[in-house]
Structure formats: C-alpha cells, structure tokens
Amino acid sequence: MTAGAAAAAAAAGNSALRGGTDTASGPEAVGPVVADARAAQPWWEGLGFAGRKKVLDAWRVLILRRAEELVDLIRAETGKTADDARLEVVLVADHLRWSAAHAARVLGRRRVRSGLLMFNQSATVEYRPLGVVGVIGPWNYPAFIPIGPVAAALAAGNTVVLKPSELTPGVGRWLADTLAEAVPGPAVLRVVTGGGQTGAALCRAAVDKISFTGSSATGRRVMAACAQNLTPVVIEGGGKDAMIVAADADLDAAADAAVWAAMSNAGQTCVGLERVYVVAEVADGFLRLVGDRAGALRTGERPDADLGPIVLPRQIEVIRAHVQDAVARGARLVLGGPESFAPPHVAPIVLADVPEDSIALTEETFGPVLVVNRVASVDEAVARANAVSYGLGASVYTRDRAQGRSIAGRLRAGMVSVNAVIAFAGIPALPFGGVGDSGFGRVHGPDGLREFSRSQAVTSQRFRPFMQPNSFARDPGTMRALLRMVRALYGR
Ligand code: NAD
Numbered sequence: 001m002t003a004g005a006a007a008a009a010a011a012a013g014n015s016a017l018r019g020g021t022d023t024a025s026g027p028e029a030v031g032p033v034v035a036d037a038r039a040a041q042p043w044w045e046g047l048g049f050a051g052r053k054k055v056l057d058a059w060r061v062l063i064l065r066r067a068e069e070l071v072d073l074i075r076a077e078t079g080k081t082a083d084d085a086r087l088e089v090v091l092v093a094d095h096l097r098w099s100a101a102h103a104a105r106v107l108g109r110r111r112v113r114s115g116l117l118m119f120n121q122s123a124t125v126e127y128r129p130l131g132v133v134g135v136i137g138p139w140n141y142p143a144f145i146p147i148g149p150v151a152a153a154l155a156a157g158n159t160v161v162l163k164p165s166e167l168t169p170g171v172g173r174w175l176a177d178t179l180a181e182a183v184p185g186p187a188v189l190r191v192v193t194g195g196g197q198t199g200a201a202l203c204r205a206a207v208d209k210i211s212f213t214g215s216s217a218t219g220r221r222v223m224a225a226c227a228q229n230l231t232p233v234v235i236e237g238g239g240k241d242a243m244i245v246a247a248d249a250d251l252d253a254a255a256d257a258a259v260w261a262a263m264s265n266a267g268q269t270c271v272g273l274e275r276v277y278v279v280a281e282v283a284d285g286f287l288r289l290v291g292d293r294a295g296a297l298r299t300g301e302r303p304d305a306d307l308g309p310i311v312l313p314r315q316i317e318v319i320r321a322h323v324q325d326a327v328a329r330g331a332r333l334v335l336g337g338p339e340s341f342a343p344p345h346v347a348p349i350v351l352a353d354v355p356e357d358s359i360a361l362t363e364e365t366f367g368p369v370l371v372v373n374r375v376a377s378v379d380e381a382v383a384r385a386n387a388v389s390y391g392l393g394a395s396v397y398t399r400d401r402a403q404g405r406s407i408a409g410r411l412r413a414g415m416v417s418v419n420a421v422i423a424f425a426g427i428p429a430l431p432f433g434g435v436g437d438s439g440f441g442r443v444h445g446p447d448g449l450r451e452f453s454r455s456q457a458v459t460s461q462r463f464r465p466f467m468q469p470n471s472f473a474r475d476p477g478t479m480r481a482l483l484r485m486v487r488a489l490y491g492r
Contacts, residue, residue, distance in 0.1 A: 110125060122459065
C-alpha cells in the first residue's frame with residue numbers, strides 16, 4: 001500500500017492501518033540491539049542512583065514539555081480519544097517520577113539484623129541490576145503500560161530493549177528518542193519493532209529478564225520461549241475484572257464508575273470493568289443508572305466522542321460473539337445490540353441476567369460491553385467474582401468502608417479499589433499485577449523495582465565468634481552446646 005493510500009485509509013478511520021506504515025526492524029535486528037544495550041549497561045549502572053535519577057527526571061520534564069506531541073502520536077496509532085491519551089501521559093509522568101525518586105531507598109544497601117546466633121556478623125542486603133531487560137508491550141496503552149517496567153528497570157540500573165506492539169511502534173520509538181535526548185551517553189532504552197516474531201526473538205536473545213504485557217495466550221508462548229535460556233519473566237496478562245455493588249452502596253457513584261471503567265478506551269483496558277455483581281434489592285435502580293449513563297456516550301470519529309474505535313479488527317468479532325452467545329442463552333439487552341456494531345466502532349452495550357457460563361462471563365471481551373448480574377448477597381457476589389481463571393483488578397462499592405476492606409480481602413485479584421475504580425493504577429507506590437491467567441510478577445511500586453533487580457546478601461565478620469561451628473577445627477562440644485542454646489531460646 002502506498003503512503004497516500006495508507007493516509008487516506010487512516011483518515012477514513014480504518015483502524016487496521018494504524019501503525020501500518022512502520023518499517024519493522026524485525027527479528028534479525030534483535031541480537032545487535034541487545035548487544036548494544038549490554039555494552040551500555042555498565043556505564044548506566046555506574047551513574048548510581050543519583051546520576052540515573054537526574055537523567056530520568058530530565059526525561060520526564062521533556063515528556064511533559066512535549067506532552068501534546070505524545071498525545072497526537074498515541075491517537076494516530078490507536079485512534080483513542082484525546083482525553084484517554086492525556087490520561088496515559090499523566091500516568092507516565094507520575095510513574096517515572098516515582099521510580100526515579102524511590103529506587104535508592106528501595107534498592108540501595110541496607111543493614112539487617114544478624115540475629116543472636118550470628119551476632120558477630122554485620123549483614124546487609126542490596127538490589128543490583130540484572131543487566132538487560134526486554135520489555136514486550138501491548139497497543140492498548142502504548143505509553144503507560146511499557147513505562148512501568150521501563151522506568152523501574154532503568155532506575156534499578158538495567159538497560160532496556162523495548163518491543164512495542166506492531167500497532168504502536170511510533171510511541172515506542174518516541175519514548176526511546178526522547179530519553180536519548182536526556183541521556184548524556186549511550187542509549188539506555190533501545191527499541192526493536194515488528195510483530196510476534198520480533199517479540200519471540202527478544203525472548204530467545206538471552207536477555208536477563210522479560211517483562212511481557214499482552215494476552216494470556218501470548219504470555220504462555222513467551223514463557224515457553226524464555227524457558228530455553230531460563231530467562232525469568234513477568235507476565236501481565238488479560239483480565240475479567242468484576243465490581244461488587246452492596247445494598248448500601250452509593251448507586252450514583254457506583255454506576256458512574258462502572259460506566260467509565262467499562263467504556264473508557266472503548267473497553268480496551270486490561271483492568272477495564274467487564275462484570276458487575278449487584279445485590280438484588282438495588283439491582284433495578286443500578287441498572288437504570290448504568291443504562292442512562294452508558295446510553296449518553298458518543299461513539300465514533302467525531303471530535304467530542306467518548307469512545308474511539310476498536311483497534312484490532314478481529315476483536316470486533318470476539319465482542320459480537322460474546323454478545324450473541326449471551327443473548328442466545330437468555331440474557332437481556334439493557335442497552336445496545338446488533339445495531340451497536342459499526343466497524344471499526346462499537347457503541348456501549350449493557351447486558352443483564354447473563355448465565356454465568358456464557359463466554360461473556362468467562363473470557364476477556366476487551367470491548368465496550370458490561371454485564372450486570374444480580375446476586376442474593378455479597379457472599380454470592382464474591383463467589384461469582386472469583387469463579388473465573390483471571391484475577392487482575394476488582395472494585396467494591398459499599399458505604400461501609402470496613403465491609404469494603406473485608407470484601408477486598410476475599411477477592412482473588414491482584415488489585416482492588418473500594419468506592420473507586422482502577423484507582424490502584426494511578427498510585428505509583430502500589431504493585432500492579434494479577435494472579436491465575438492474569439499472570440504473575442509485579443510492575444510499579446517497590447515490588448516493581450525489585451522485579452528488575454537481584455538481591456545480594458553480604459555479611460562481614462565484626463569479631464571472632466565465641467563458638468565456631470563452621471570449621472572442622474571446632475571444639476567437639478561446640479555443636480551440642482549450640483543445640484542446647486537454640487533449645488533454650490526457641491524450643492518453647
Ligand atoms: P498480544 O498478546 O497480541 O501482543 C502483546 C505483545 O506481544 C505485542 O507486542 C506482540 O507483538 C507480542 N507478541 C506476539 N506474539 C509473540 C510471541 N510469540 N513472542 C513474543 N512476543 C509476542 O496482546 P495485545 O493485543 O497487544 O494486547 C491486548 C491484551 O493485553 C489484552 O489481553 C489485555 O488484557 C492485555 N493487557 C494486559 C495488561 C496488564 O497489565 N495485565 C495491560 C495491558 C494489556
């Protein structure tokens with residue numbers, strides 16, 4: 001396709017072509033780029049926490065100065081609304097700031113108690129960089145999602161090779177180019193572009209860790225490829241997030257939050273809301289509020305649109321299949337239906353009374369579809385929320401904050417917001433990640449910094465011990481005396 005044809009198709013809103021003008025660097029580029037990143041790593045590590053913070057702070061300032069440029073690029077490659085793109089830039093800046101500011105405290109050398117038995121030793125632990133970290137990103141938040149592992153890995157002293165989604169290579173390159181402007185030395189964030197083959201090549205390139213974000217199915221392939229070199233992985237997979245609405249909830253606030261969490265970014269959010277379990281006595285009122293709010297949203301290419309396109313053309317058929325299957329099994333359409341599909345756009349759809357074994361309730365829909373099911377009690381809501389293979393985010397609405405905390409503790413999810421939605425993603429000090437098919441490992445917060453580091457324990461003898469158990473020259477009574485002492489101390 002010529003550039004002119006691509007531009008015309010993009011102008012006509014054909015999302016399949018977004019990012020399609022990329023000249024992918026491909027799998028063969030991976031080896032040399034990883035080698036360059038490895039060569040740059042000792043210099044970057046040598047800057048120390050303070051030196052790296054200076055660079056990362058300068059990068060953040062540059063990103064914010066050129067924020068609208070990044071917003072335009074995100075929009076050009078994903079078609080998302082300007083405000084959805086601005087939200088990404090806000091989160092990018094906050095997470096970058098946090099990682100740079102806290103790396104020294106979280107990862108730097110600290111003393112630990114050596115304990116009674118090893119009283120003669122001083123003990124320290126510190127977190128050293130791994131080397132080169134490979135980051136494989138998705139297209140749905142092409143700046144915000146990669147910045148979590150990228151910021152943490154860089155702050156910890158690693159260099160990074162980023163493989164952005166083939167749909168959003170420009171955003172990946174923009175991030176690397178702006179950092180290159182801020183770094184007074186070799187490039188410490190390198191980009192390789194291309195599709196799954198390039199990602200697979202990065203997994204096989206003997207990098208020191210892979211941070212993968214994408215679908216759970218691809219996550220399995222990533223893990224299998226990484227197994228060849230025993231390369232450790234973080235898997236941030238898909239989700240099927242649920243909200244629980246208790247009888248005492250502020251229904252207005254819950255409905256507002258549910259519609260935003262389900263429909264923003266046209267539902268293409270890993271921690272987007274796909275299921276609501278609402279206690280029966282307030283279900284009708286809640287559904288009315290959700291239907292009214294979702295029904296007022298604008299979808300399409302218009303400048304004031306609330307929902308942009310579905311970026312992956314094949315996803316439209318997944319969304320359609322989920323809705324059709326639910327309706328065929330007796331679900332009720334509260335809002336939308338077949339008329340909601342106008343590819344590449346899908347207008348909000350709200351379903352009620354959906355059988356629990358429908359694919360709309362067991363598989364990730366990744367579109368602007370919200371299922372609202374009534375339950376007899378909060379206990380039933382918890383059981384249903386936990387009955388899927390995914391365990392990424394969740395939310396709870398109740399006026400009783402103690403009850404909210406207690407429900408949160410019973411949910412099989414990596415992150416829970418009480419009386420809010422997706423609040424955890426905006427708090428850089430909190431770990432982000434899931435359980436089950438949503439993956440394992442964490443980005444963001446102290447856990448995220450440690451994820452891209454290796455601990456190193458060091459002891460240093462302060463004085464000769466009174467008893468020396470770790471020597472063949474020990475006194476014959478030493479071990480018996482030691483055991484007597486441990487019994488006296490810990491044996492009761
Ligand atoms: P995807 O799995 O299709 O692709 C993700 C990335 O993996 C892309 O860069 C792709 O090129 C690459 N890839 C594909 N095959 C590969 C292979 N064999 N080896 C290595 N890399 C390979 O996902 P997507 O469509 O880009 O993103 C949407 C999915 O991502 C959804 O399931 C969503 O829930 C999930 N997601 C999860 C999180 C999270 O933090 N848990 C965040 C955003 C998106």
